Amino acid sequence: MKQKTKKNPLTSFLLHLHPKTIDSRATQFNRTFGLGGMAALLCVLLFISGLALRFLYIPSIEGIPSIEGAYNSTQLIRNENVLSSFIRNIHYWSANALIVISILHLIRVFYTVSIVKKRGENWIYGIILLFIILASSFTGYLLPMDQLAYWAITITSNLLGYFPLIGPEISRFMLGGTDAIDSNTLLQFYTWHTGMLPLLLIGFISIHFWLIRKSKGIALPINENNHKIPTNPELVYKELVTALALTLSLVLLAMLVDAPLLSEANPLESPNPAKAPWYFMGYQELLIHLHPVFALIILPTIVLLFILGLPYLRYKPINTGQWFNSVKNRKITIISAIFSITLTFSLVLINTYIISWTELLPNTRTIITSGLLSFLMFVTPVFSFLYYLKKQLETPRIELVMSLFTIIISSYFTLTLIGCLLRGEGMTLLI
Amino acid sequence: MKEENTRRRFIKRLIIGLLSLEVIYIIFSLGKSRDTSNEDTNLFDAGSTNEFENNKTYPFHSKKFYLSRFSDGGLLAISTKCTHLGCTTNYNNVTQTFNCPCHSSKFTQNGEVMAPPATRALDYYKMEIKNNRVLVDLSTPIKRDSHSKSQLTYA
Numbered sequence: 001m002k003q004k005t006k007k008n009p010l011t012s013f014l015l016h017l018h019p020k021t022i023d024s025r026a027t028q029f030n031r032t033f034g035l036g037g038m039a040a041l042l043c044v045l046l047f048i049s050g051l052a053l054r055f056l057y058i059p060s061i062e063g064i065p066s067i068e069g070a071y072n073s074t075q076l077i078r079n080e081n082v083l084s085s086f087i088r089n090i091h092y093w094s095a096n097a098l099i100v101i102s103i104l105h106l107i108r109v110f111y112t113v114s115i116v117k118k119r120g121e122n123w124i125y126g127i128i129l130l131f132i133i134l135a136s137s138f139t140g141y142l143l144p145m146d147q148l149a150y151w152a153i154t155i156t157s158n159l160l161g162y163f164p165l166i167g168p169e170i171s172r173f174m175l176g177g178t179d180a181i182d183s184n185t186l187l188q189f190y191t192w193h194t195g196m197l198p199l200l201l202i203g204f205i206s207i208h209f210w211l212i213r214k215s216k217g218i219a220l221p222i223n224e225n226n227h228k229i230p231t232n233p234e235l236v237y238k239e240l241v242t243a244l245a246l247t248l249s250l251v252l253l254a255m256l257v258d259a260p261l262l263s264e265a266n267p268l269e270s271p272n273p274a275k276a277p278w279y280f281m282g283y284q285e286l287l288i289h290l291h292p293v294f295a296l297i298i299l300p301t302i303v304l305l306f307i308l309g310l311p312y313l314r315y316k317p318i319n320t321g322q323w324f325n326s327v328k329n330r331k332i333t334i335i336s337a338i339f340s341i342t343l344t345f346s347l348v349l350i351n352t353y354i355i356s357w358t359e360l361l362p363n364t365r366t367i368i369t370s371g372l373l374s375f376l377m378f379v380t381p382v383f384s385f386l387y388y389l390k391k392q393l394e395t396p397r398i399e400l401v402m403s404l405f406t407i408i409i410s411s412y413f414t415l416t417l418i419g420c421l422l423r424g425e426g427m428t429l430l431i
Numbered sequence: 432m433k434e435e436n437t438r439r440r441f442i443k444r445l446i447i448g449l450l451s452l453e454v455i456y457i458i459f460s461l462g463k464s465r466d467t468s469n470e471d472t473n474l475f476d477a478g479s480t481n482e483f484e485n486n487k488t489y490p491f492h493s494k495k496f497y498l499s500r501f502s503d504g505g506l507l508a509i510s511t512k513c514t515h516l517g518c519t520t521n522y523n524n525v526t527q528t529f530n531c532p533c534h535s536s537k538f539t540q541n542g543e544v545m546a547p548p549a550t551r552a553l554d555y556y557k558m559e560i561k562n563n564r565v566l567v568d569l570s571t572p573i574k575r576d577s578h579s580k581s582q583l584t585y586a
Contacts, residue, residue: 151518155533158517169461268492270518272532288534288548292515357547370547426521427535 017209018235019217021228026218027235034242035105040209041243042098043201045250049091053077054194056084057143065183067145071264074144078261085258092259093250095137099279102130110310110405111333113318113325113398114219120311122211127307129204132197134279139193141277145186150265151274153181162292181267219321273427281419282412288427289351291371299375303408310405315398329399332389336403340410343381348418350377352429382407473570477508480563480586488522488540494569496556497522497529499540505583508567509542510554520553529553541578551576558584 025031056077059070077084106126109115115123138156142149153175161171176184212218220226262271276284287295324330357369382404389395389403424430475494483489483506488499497509509529511519518533528545529538537546542553554572558565563586575582 151533155516155518158515166458166461268495268519270532272521274518274533284534287516291548291550358545366544366547366550370550426530426532 015232015236017213018231019213020231022217022231022235023220023226024229024234025220025223025226027229027238029238029242031220032108032218033104034239035101035108036212037239038242038246039098039101039105040205041246042094042101043205045094045247046091046098047198049087049094050194050198052087053091056087059143059145059186059190065187067150067181067183067186067265070143070145070186074146074261078258086254089254089257089259090250091140093253093257095140097246097250098133099137102133106130107409109219111324111402112219113315113320113322115311116315116318116320117311118211118215119219119320122208122215123311124308125204125208125211129201129208132201132204136193136197136201137277137279139189139197142189143186143193144261145265146262147265147271147274148260148262148277150181150267151270152276153185155274155276157181159287159292159296162296164297181265221319221321272425273423275419275423275427278416278420282414282416285348285415285419285423289348289370290374291367293367294371294375306404306408310401313397313401315401316396318398325398325402329395329402332393332395332399332403333406336385336406337410339385340382340407341414343378344411344414345418347377348415348429349431378411473568474559474566475569477565477567480506480560480565483565488524488527490522494567495519496567496569498565498567499542501541501583505580505585506558506560506565507541507583508556508558510556510572512554512572513549514544514551514553515549539578543578552578555582560584560586 056073057070058073059065061069061072074088077088079085109119109123109126138152142153157171157174160174161167163170172179174185174188175181176186176188178184275281283295286299290299319325324333351374357364357366357373361369385407386400386404390400395403418429422430475491477491477498483498483500485500485504486502488497490497492511495511497511499507499509501507511529513520513531513533513536515531515534515536518531520529520531520536520538522529527540529540529542531537531549534548535546536544536549538549538553539545542555544550544552552575554574556572557568559568560566
């Protein structure tokens with residue numbers, strides 16, 4: 001039966017995101033938990049609230065951009081009226097939710113082994129998107145120019161200075177071509193946050209969506225007798241309900257909890273303790289234990305190469321769409337997570353209370369002691385663990401890779417928890 | 432056919448050659464140390480020498496340095512900027528250490544690293560004593576790996 005209905009061009013365009021019919025298993029909520037769609041919705045909310053904030057945020061005094069102006073403007077947005085502070089809160093909570101959701105999305109995609117062939121390409125774009133999101137969050141919390149912003153910029157620009165040879169130049173570039181934090185720095189971050197990064201985000205999200213269509217929808221285990229159902233309304237309604245629920249919870253959160261604003265930037269005194277936002281706290285905790293060259297260059301390079309290389313390691317057997325690839329591997333994943341959490345936690349305690357490098361090896365350079373030796377203290381047990389898995393249990397490669405990924409993720413998770421909850425004044429451990 | 436290929440190859444090589452020249456130029460010009468050293472001195476009068484007792488450390492927060500006087504009477508103006516990632520260290524009178532609130536580095540009273548992640552001792556400022564006045568030159572902090580007696584100034 002052919003029905004001639006006039007369709008709104010906008011609706012038909014939006015429906016192009018999906019095929020006309022879809023495998024019935026793809027609409028089960030607990031297959032993806034709707035995480036990718038939620039992330040996309042949060043980006044939309046961030047664009048809308050961000051554009052509104054652009055009208056309100058005027059980081060200048062009498063037309064001259066300044067750090068003080070940025071702080072005053074943020075204070076005004078926060079205190080002037082209910083609507084402006086509500087928009088700021090929505091922006092803040094959406095940004096935080098976006099980080100949580102993106103990381104969960106990454107974890108879901110990885111553990112359902114949806115990272116080979118066409119999906120492998122999409123994995124790479126997903127990682128790029130994660131970095132754009134983190135960069136947007138970073139440049140975003142710098143704009144209020146409170147104490148958090150000032151010391152985050154100080155720490156990051158000093159950290160970049162540890163790059164060999166070109167370090168000082170990179171750090172100058174980050175500050176907007178000056179040696180100190182001033183209005184140039186502010187304008188640099190403003191341009192990145194409200195121009196460059198959103199543009200990149202739109203571009204990469206488009207590719208990300210397109211590649212899902214190209215790899216024939218979300219990953220599903222192979223099944224002979226699958227039956228197709230119409231996308232509209234079967235999937236679209238579920239998406240709408242999820243979107244509404246998420247938006248309403250964010251609105252509620254934004255009404256009840258204000259986005260934080262510390263006191264005005266003071267170059268003479270760091271806050272005590274000076275803590276980064278929660279998503280960077282794991283990295284800050286890492287910096288406490290590891291020499292900057294290892295924490296900035298060596299470790300991130302290794303982890304990044306591993307994560308970007310994941311789709312290109314040849315795996316067999318592989319069950320795309322099956323959680324943990326096999327039932328047996330679910331156990332290995334849980335054991336790896338427990339191993340990693342225990343190892344990280346004990347190393348933090350050992351490094352704080354037992355080992356004192358300056359007493360143990362007083363005349364050795366710090367790049368050896370708090371760099372190489374600390375690094376080996378983590379890497380050696382991890383590789384022994386993986387070697388044991390390989391020899392004793394004859395674990396196939398895909399499951400070893402999953403184990404290593406689990407170890408990295410759980411270790412960062414542990415560091416984040418320690419940094420957020422167990423560090424008090426002077427960044428000393430509370431236990 | 433062959434000729435077209437060689438022309439194409441020539442242009443390709445020309446472009447690659449020019450690009451690499453530019454990259455080399457950029458790397459070299461980045462490597463060149465910019466002359467940022469400030470020639471003029473910026474002397475700050477911290478006070479009279481007999482105001483400072485031995486074995487004590489005095490904060491000059493607004494000028495971003497601590498003035499330490501050691502048991503032998505030697506004076507040292509130590510920068511408050513942590514050498515790890517640039518936060519402001521706090522001096523603890525009880526433990527006589529400089530503590531960083533960002534990554535919990537600790538420094539001894541003379542600025543040497545007591546607990547990592549800091550990689551070198553706190554910077555210090557040049558100082559001269561004229562007519563019993565302590566004059567600290569705040570124009571350039573001096574980097575050092577460790578503490579030595581030669582860095583001290585005596586009244």
